[in-house]
Amino acid sequence: MTNKSTIRRVSSAVSLVGLLLLACMAAGAATASGAGSKPAMSHEEQLRYGERMYREGILPNGKPMQALVQGDVPVSGSSFTCVSCHLRSGLGATEGTVVTPPTNGRVLFQPRGLLQKNFEMVPTVRKYSLSLPQRPAYTDETLAECIAGGVDPAGRELSRTMPRYHLNEADMAMLIAYLKTLSDRLPPGVSETEMHFATVITDGVRPEDVQAMLLPIETYISKKNGIASAFKRRPQSMRMAVNMMGPDLVAMKMSLSRWHLKGAPDTWRAQLEEYYKKDPVFALLGGIGNGSWEPIHRFCEDHRLPDLFPVTDYPVISSKDWYTLYISKGVFQEGEGAARYLNTMHELLKGKTILQVVRTTRRGKALATGFLSTWKAFGWPAPVTVELSADQPLTPPLLDRLLTKEKPAVLLVWDDAAALPAVAALAHRADRPGMVVMSAVSLGPELRHIPDAARSYLYLTYPYRLPQDDVRYDSFIDFLIKGKSFDEQALRIVKQSYALGALQSQALMEMRGEYYRDFLLDTIGMMPDMDLPLYERLSFGPNQRYASKGCYIVQLGKGDKPELVKRSDWAIR
Amino acid sequence: MNKTVLGIMAVAAFLASSAWADAPPEIFVVTDYAFDRASNPGAPDVVNGLCATRCNALSADYQSYYKPGGWRLIKAESGKKLVVDLDNPFVKGTCSCTGDVYDVYKDIRCPDTVNKGAAAEKK
Incomplete structure (x- = not known):
């Protein structure tokens, strides 16, 4: 792999990058003639800029870092950020068969052996270690050469998917200083024992x-x-x-x-x-x-x-x-689910009114916000919204008046079980909305007692696996x-x-x-889907913070011991 | 092995084999869907998507059998076609949902994990 011609090519590339770097530095010095008058940057400031380069691919001057991938394809560093592969902790990643090495100073500045010490017999770590080549410890100089030229201290050329970044000396120093702080000392709450x-x-x-x-x-x-x-x-x-x-x-x-x-x-x-x-x-x-x-x-x-x-x-x-990983978006997610479901029939709802009756409790507002933000993200106009204060009951006459005035095709009732009598009374109304949507969770135990007459037009958001399936x-x-x-x-x-x-x-x-x-959060982000009780598949993609992303739309079946009947699949988008 | 032990084993084997002797629960796993255009020639194109939703909602999630373990699904019929009402308040028509039918058996190799689920399934 490291034959002489390869080494020669790499050396030439490094020299070329070095020349480019010098040119960049000269250009930087020329354009920043005023920079000489700037006060020296504090260490904290340098680390902040280093962090921005690592996470966002943005240089201290506010411009995107420039890089080459696959040999000669120019790319913006903001599209090929360090963090997207080496992750926030800098401790590297495993995705399928692709293993990305750690890039934090503590690991880089030590030689890498064949296997990780003390973990030689641990299969997962062993497999990870064997995926990475041995190399001597980096120094600041060899690390700069690696970032710019894609060659490690063993003289081995890195994968061509690793961008070769064009950085001037000062920016490179800031990035390396930041790498040295990544995952460098054990956090509070952890000791060896x-x-x-x-x-x-x-x-x-x-x-x-x-x-x-x-x-x-x-x-x-x-x-x-x-x-x-x-x-x-x-x-x-x-x-x-x-x-x-x-x-x-x-x-x-x-x-x-x-x-x-x-x-x-x-x-x-x-x-x-x-x-x-x-x-x-x-x-x-x-x-x-x-x-x-x-x-x-x-x-x-x-x-x-x-x-x-x-x-x-x-x-x-x-x-x-x-830093906070939630199992779902909670109540908000039900409103979101309703919007996704209605979006599947948006063509049929064009020009028609959607009426949203919102109890101004925390729950009612979260449901309405979930619906509204998702509905608007689809590009549809906001629904007509009527707010009810916490002590104002939704009575049949009040709902009748609202329907007579707005004539909605869809009625969303973000309220609790106290609204059920008014919703059930719609059974006798000839021009009732085609669909009434409520939150199943907000109905609590009353969910199983929805009056028969309302079951045909009442649709419910249900953010869990259906009980008849979850029993398994x-x-x-x-x-x-x-x-x-x-x-x-x-x-x-x-x-x-x-x-x-x-x-x-x-x-x-x-x-x-x-x-x-x-790294705990990075690791969770790399884990495969989990099939566990209560929710359909739980997973975190990179930067995702809500494990369960879906919601069913259901109706209540007929009879005294009704089951929930799916009207949608597990809608996640 | 004495006769008593053999007798107990025979009864146990009979009970195990006859647990679902009448009719094992079935599930339908959808593989395709289509709007039945003849059912409403003037329906807008969005009905195809609505039929996808309608048919997917009829489908069992086979992973919810495999993942918890304790279940075996044995294919009973391939390519079964179900014609169902679109059941949408804003547009009429019917959907053809195509899928495979599976008989559901509890896996007697891990009985502790399935008893409750099997009972629920039988209901």
Whole structure:
């Protein structure tokens, strides 16, 4: 592979890149003649610029980095960012058969051997290591040559899909300085012997729901600690566990603190800061709250602290935030599902009115927001919206008046079960809307008691796997719930929390002994779909933060013990 | 092996083999769909997509049998065609949903994982 002609070609390429670099630097110096008068950049500033180059492919001067791929194809660095392959942690990626090496300073500045030390016999790590070539340790100079010329310190040319970046000396130095900070020291909450977590419980949650959330997490931790104890007593009997987890994780104990947040949400931040100061943790696991998760979400963003699968109906909907992974978009997702379903028949709804009756509770508003934002993203005009205050009942006469005035083809009722009598009364109205849509979750136990007359025109958003199908997944959680009693809501929470245990245990096993927060999230982003109770396929693509993306539209079947009948597939887009 | 043990084994085998002796539950896994144009010649093109949704909603998700384990699906019929009403309040017509029919058996190799599901399925 590294024959003489290749080396000559590489050397020529490096020389050429070097000349280009010099030219760039000269040009940079010329254009920045005023730059000499600028104050020297602080180290923090340099790291910020380095981070921007790594994550966004944007130079300190605000322009996109320039690069070549496949030998001579010019590309913009903002399209071929470092982070898209080496990931946020810089610890590399495995996607199918493609293995991307780590690019963080701690790993780069050490020689790479054939196998990862202490993980020689762990099959997953072994396979990963064998996919990467051996090489001497990088230096700043050889790393700069590699980034610019695509040649490693062993003289080996990198894959031609790795862009060769044109950077001037100062920008290159900033990028390398940033790489040195990536995943460079163990985060709080992790030591060689212990991994410490916390779970957040806010005021006002039913005690049985708190227990339902804690049960799978504490069971998982207890089982894991059992393995660690057994390993300590008789390591030779735990060979299979060592092979699955690696020699470090198998011996590691785990612990979970409960952070109770009391009082008004605007006081939670201070409480969280206090908890975190006294009791630093690697990540937050689960957690439960009745209201918005925003204060905890923001706290985690600011402290770069992962927060996995909190049980909340009101997650923060964001396409940019990174540290909180939600199991779904909660109530918002039902509104989104309704919009996706109606979009399949948009041609039939052109010129017709959609009326949205919204109870101005947190739930009603989240449903309406989910619908509206998705509906508008499809390019359709906003529906007519009528808001009802929390204490204004939706009576049959009121609904009659609204329908007489608006004559909608579709009526969305974002309200709870108290609206059912008014909806059922529409059965007698000749010009009732073709479809009435409500949230099945908002109806609670009344879902099974929808009056017969309304079942033909009432469509429901249902964000879970249908009960008659989900029963086949009961075996997953039988060991947790055997001998215990849970109502429907608590059982759902057990299932949500069980998904966290499955996600967490799998992710830790795939982290190759690199227990860094960003790498935990990177690893979860690379995991294949999971088939678990309650939700149809759970998965995170790169940068995705909501594992369940779909929603069914269902109707209630006929009879005293009706089943939910699908009217859509698991609509995800 | 004495006669008592053989007798118990025979009864167990009979019970296992006759668990679904009457009629095993069936599932339909859709493979194709089409709007029946003759059912409403003037219908707009969007009905094809609506038939996709309608037929997919009739389809069982075979993964929800395979993934939890404990189930065996044995193909009973290929290319079965179901003609169903489009069932849409804004446009009339019928859809042809084509798919395969599978008989669903509980896998007796892992009985603990399936009892509850099997009972639910039988209902």
